[in-house]
Structure formats: C-alpha cells, structure tokens
Amino acid sequence: DQQVKQNSPSLSVQEGRISILNCDYTNSMFDYFLWYKKYPAEGPTFLISISSIKDKNEDGRFTVFLNKSAKHLSLHIVPSQPGDSAVYFCAAASGGGADGLTFGKGTHLIIQP
Amino acid sequence: GAGVSQSPSNKVTEKGKDVELRCDPISGHTALYWYRQSLGQGLEFLIYFQGNSAPDKSGLPSDRFSAERTGGSVSTLTIQRTQQEDSAVYLCASSTPRDRGSIAKNIQYFGAGTRLSVL
Numbered sequence: 001d002q003q004v005k006q007n008s009p010s011l012s013v014q015e016g017r018i019s020i021l022n023c024d025y026t027n028s029m030f031d032y033f034l035w036y037k038k039y040p041a042e043g044p045t046f047l048i049s050i051s052s053i054k055d056k057n058e059d060g061r062f063t064v065f066l067n068k069s070a071k072h073l074s075l076h077i078v079p080s081q082p083g084d085s086a087v088y089f090c091a092a093a094s095g096g097g098a099d100g101l102t103f104g105k106g107t108h109l110i111i112q113p
Numbered sequence: 114g115a116g117v118s119q120s121p122s123n124k125v126t127e128k129g130k131d132v133e134l135r136c137d138p139i140s141g142h143t144a145l146y147w148y149r150q151s152l153g154q155g156l157e158f159l160i161y162f163q164g165n166s167a168p169d170k171s172g173l174p175s176d177r178f179s180a181e182r183t184g185g186s187v188s189t190l191t192i193q194r195t196q197q198e199d200s201a202v203y204l205c206a207s208s209t210p211r212d213r214g215s216i217a218k219n220i221q222y223f224g225a226g227t228r229l230s231v232l
Contacts (some may be wrong), residue, residue, distance in 0.1 A: 034218070041223055043204055043224050043225045048219070089156065090180060099169055100146055100160075100161050100169060101156070101158065101221060102153050102158065103148075103156040106155055
C-alpha cells in the first residue's frame with residue numbers, strides 16, 4: 001500500500017524548458033513534504049520542502065506546489081539545466097517531520113541538450 | 114567528517130551469514146534514521162533513533178534485523194541469517210531534532226549508503 005506515489009518513472013525535458021515532477025499521497029496525516037535529488041552511487045540530497053500550512057515554496061529555480069484537497073504536490077524546475085538530470089524523490093512526514101519519511105519510488109529526470 | 118559516513122560502501126555476503134552496517138552521523142545530530150532501497154523501489158523506512166533510544170522500530174522487516182546506537186553517535190544495523198531478498202542499498206540519515214507536533218523543518222541528510230548483495 002503505497003502512501004506516496006510518483007507515477008512517472010522517467011521524464012525527458014529539453015534544456016531551458018520547465019520540468020514538472022508530480023507526486024500524490026494518500027495519508028491525510030502527512031503535514032510536511034520534501035523533495036530529494038539523487039545521483040548514481042550517492043545518497044539523496046535535500047532540495048526543497050513545504051509544510052501543509054503553505055501552498056507554495058520557492059527557492060531559486062525550484063518551486064514546490066501543494067494542493068491539499070487533491071493530496072497532490074509538484075516540483076517545478078525552471079529553466080532546466082543538464083546538471084538537473086537525476087532521480088527525484090518525493091517524501092512525506094507527519095508531526096512536522098520528526099519521524100521517518102515515507103518516500104515515493106522516484107522519477108528519473110533527463111535533461112536533453 | 115562533514116557529512117554522514119557509512120561503511121562499508123559495498124558488502125557481498127553468502128546467504129545465512131550475519132552482516133553489520135555502520136553509520137557515523139553528522140556531528141551534533143541527535144536523530145538518526147535507517148532506510149533501505151531495493152532495486153526499482155523508493156526508500157523504505159526501517160528505524161529511527163533519538164539519542165540512543167529508538168522510539169520507532171516499526172519499519173524493521175523481520176526479527177532478523179536489529180539496530181543499536183551507543184553514545185548518541187555511531188549506529189550499527191545488523192542483519193542476521195541474511196536472505197537474498199535482503200539485497201538492497203542501506204541508507205543512513207541524520208538530522209537535528211525538532212519539537213514533535215510543530216510544523217518545522219526537519220531535513221534529513223543522507224550518507225552514500227551500503228550496497229548489500231546476498232548471494
């Protein structure tokens with residue numbers, strides 16, 4: 001029973017365009033959401049987060065949108081750069097994120113020149 | 114070191130053997146987490162430590178799995194009588210504590226993982 005779902009295993013985007021990665025969740029208790037980026041043979045690195053009291057958080061080229069009624073969040077990267085090619089994981093937590101995170105299976109983003 | 118350190122980076126073992134995986138968290142981080150990532154899957158939460166105690170062991174898949182943390186720092190994850198389905202990348206993360214119930218940042222910083230292969 002997957003509580004966090006990333007339905008696109010891979011996504012290909014042209015350099016300079018917008019990348020949109022989607023994530024859906026089922027647990028209404030989740031109140032904190034994070035995106036992690038992972039390169040091969042490395043651990044995931046934190047990218048951006050959002051709490052359930054907000055619907056948008058922006059950090060440079062990265063923006064995360066949260067739609068609580070739809071239990072959906074998305075990560076927008078604009079403009080996309082070659083170094084953005086990686087696997088992106090959506091993660092969720094309850095209680096402000098003090099406990100273990102629940103991860104999706106990831107989306108492999110490929111930025112084409 | 115500056116980041117979360119895990120050893121060994123790779124471990125190959127025979128079915129039925131015991132293995133120990135080590136995690137050295139970021140200095141000053143009191144919270145420590147173990148996850149595993151099987152092929153084609155997302156990260157699966159295993160166990161969480163706050164200091165030396167483990168408030169949440171709910172993710173351990175069987176009683177063959179155990180973990181301990183001593184001195185509030187280094188943690189070891191032990192898998193007894195390994196099975197082929199235990200093959201995965203085992204990841205450790207650490208973070209600074211936040212008040213439970215408050216909606217606040219709790220960023221977990223990950224190590225590079227230990228790739229375990231059970232033959």
